[in-house]
Amino acid sequence: MAKKVAVIGAGVSGISSIKCCVDEDLEPTCFERSDDIGGLWKFTESSKDGMTRVYKSLVTNVSKEMSCYSDFPFHEDYPNFMNHEKFWDYLQEFAEHFDLLKYIQFKTTVCSITKRPDFLRNWSVGCGHRDRGQAK
Template sequence: MVKKVAVIGAGVSGLSSLKCCLDEDLEPTCFERSNDFGGLWKFAETPKDGMTRVYRSLVTNVCKEMSCYSDFPYQEDYPNFMDHEKFWEYLREFAEHFDLLKYIRFKTNVCSVTKRPDFSETGQWDVVTETEGKQDRAVFDAVMVCTGQFLSPHLPLESYSGVSQH
């Protein structure tokens, strides 16, 4: 029986997780709350979804040889250090090359991930999602959380005296 995997987030790690699932003959479904893949690398002048995004003048500070997927090198004509548009283009090429987009459900929020009542026997999870106001529930054998570390800012302002929290 093919194992079903929920992948939450279609950014850099979500895309690579989708590919790894397919490499292992698993059946992935990716849930992405925005209308496109790329996570924080998808530039938006004024993000409406509250997500952190790259800024207009961003250029990577890691060379292309160290920032590519191990099984999908950058094209030779790519610059050593890329602006956000070129990096997002690379993500698009990766997603299209491995035919990943068909596994992504866009504009879908994950509402909850809970162990099923028989989890100790099956290891399965209940995943509740919402797409355009309609809730859905599905059972998965595994869940990969690929939401990234930049979703919500962590500002330890209480650690610094004299810093206003307003």
């Protein structure tokens, strides 16, 4: 039986954490409050949830060789310094290539994380689903 792991957020760190869990035969569940991956890299015209995100004209100031995942380099035709759309495309390609989307519960906000006294499961994660009420 694989050990269960909670990952909070499906941004750059979250999706790489999911992949690391899968690589180590762990069972990740990622809780993402929005309806898509990318976190701060997912551009939207307005910020309904109060999160700051990339701005429309953003271009990275870190080269593609330094900002890629070690096991998933950028395509050769990607520019050395890319705009936010190209970087988000890369995150989407990474998630799809390693079949990570199936581990993500979208529109799910983590409301609490508490240590359990019984030691059978170390932590309890309380979540609110935007469309379905509360769950644990």
